[in-house]
Amino acid sequence: MLTDIIIHDLDVIFCGINPGLKSADDGHHFSGRSNRFWRVLHQSGFTPYEIEAVNDTSILDFGYGLTTAVARATSRVDELSKEEFDDSLEVFKAKITEFQPKYVAFLGKAAYKAFSKKKEIVWGQQSEVFCGAKAWVLPNTSGLNRGFSLDDLVTSYREFHLAIQK
Template sequence: MLPILTDLIAQNLTVIFCGINPGLKSAWDGHHFSGRSNRFWKVLHQAGFTPHEIEAVNDATILDFGHGLTTAVERATVRADELSKDEFSNSIETFKAKMIHFQPKYIAFLGKPAYVAFSGKKQVLWGSQPEDFCGAKVWVLPNPSGLNRGFMLNDLIAHYKELYIAITKPVGL
């Protein structure tokens, strides 16, 4: 049986990045976004969230910057499209309880599937969402997986940078 990838989470984070589910390599390695083709750490750094590019083996250091990592569904797969609707349905209450307990300011869903399943909406747009989720502001960002060929590196950075600007701008501006 595959190991469960541990959340990197703490109280009152600025933003928790929520992947759809762990990739097989990440689950086996025990580190988020450890697949060689995954662009998460590079994008996170280049968008301004971290002062340097974190290596997957040091993923826990993301907490030092006020950010965390979780997944919508615990089961690891090669591809996120291997998950069933039931797996999303069965994970929503656990996810909500986690968000209510830890109270992040922002939840950034990486890819649309989890937020579509959790919100009950048929379609969502990229970026800021009009409603909060468990008291947190919601953003939907493109998934940084190397399997997501619809977004080049610069496109990913631009989307993530929008969130970075939103969370770092002074209130009232």
């Protein structure tokens, strides 16, 4: 089981699609060897050093939190059903409403597409707010996401980091 790392009034809650098997097993977000989240977060300017997954709760020190759209762990996102996203929506909305982050950053298009019911999703800031938070869609840092190199990911995340500094 993977526990949310959230407190009230964060700048950003980063929302992964669902936990990977290793993360769920060891209880730390983005702990899979091939996941690039912590490296990308650091290289794009969110953190002054690369946080190790075992220290994932330290992300709160920088004004950021972590959650997932769907709680069930899988090895691949395509193992999740449309119904699992539908069943998770109300819990997720309640969480965002309660904790009131300035931004929700969806890591990958899958969760935002399922939650917004939109057919087409663009990368970056979304035109509508999500439960009072500005929504942003970033590429997923999973090692299975071969469509984005490390440099591509860092560029996308840096753009987001710069935007929220304004």
